Amino acid sequence: MISKGPFQITxxxxxxxxxxxxxxxxxxxxxxxxxxxxxxxxxxxLVKDITYRGKPGNWRFLIALxxxxxxxxxxxxxxxxxxxxxxxxxxxxxxxxxxHLGIVVDDxxxxxxxxxxxxxxxxxxxxxxxxxxxxxxxxxxxEDDLFTVYELMELVSERYPPQRxxxxxxx
Numbered sequence: 001m002i003s004k005g006p007f008q009i010t011x012x013x014x015x016x017x018x019x020x021x022x023x024x025x026x027x028x029x030x031x032x033x034x035x036x037x038x039x040x041x042x043x044x045x046l047v048k049d050i051t052y053r054g055k056p057g058n059w060r061f062l063i064a065l066x067x068x069x070x071x072x073x074x075x076x077x078x079x080x081x082x083x084x085x086x087x088x089x090x091x092x093x094x095x096x097x098x099x100h101l102g103i104v105v106d107d108x109x110x111x112x113x114x115x116x117x118x119x120x121x122x123x124x125x126x127x128x129x130x131x132x133x134x135x136x137x138x139x140x141x142x143e144d145d146l147f148t149v150y151e152l153m154e155l156v157s158e159r160y161p162p163q164r165x166x167x168x169x170x171x
Contacts, residue, residue: 007111007118009150014073014102016151018089022062022078026166029066034074036170037064038162043082046160047135048128057124058082064166075102085124085139085149100139100149108136108154115140115152123149130156 019025026037043050043060050057059082066074077099079086089099105111112122120140129135135156142150 007115012101013104016075016100018077018086018099025076035066037066037166039064039164047126051125059084100151102151105152112138131158
């Protein structure tokens, strides 16, 4: 936890891993008791306003989310197309290792501004997802000094139903 300063990490709510094969990764985690997994395709049209390194983004990726309790989740991400921090991660590191840690915030715009004032740039972001279009996220370029990427998340008030659940016969 950063003890002082404008941008503070107070709790980690999510750990994200980039994978080449989402189904293989979900199956491996299911074998050790993690799941069920809710699967979504992120990118347009689900996420309305996407960026990558300060420019409009063209990325699409699959995500799978599994709740572990206490407001904590694992996220598996499989890049599908376009430039993204996920495809960069696979090129640089391959599979394995934590790609990001996620932090839930109440006011994404305020916390992003605090992060910018602390010297961190937004390297990828998305807005406008969820049933009411109120979901927002921003990944910060924190890797050089905090050893991983941090994602700030302003959660949706109502999430769309998943495209599918893994395994299929578990709710």
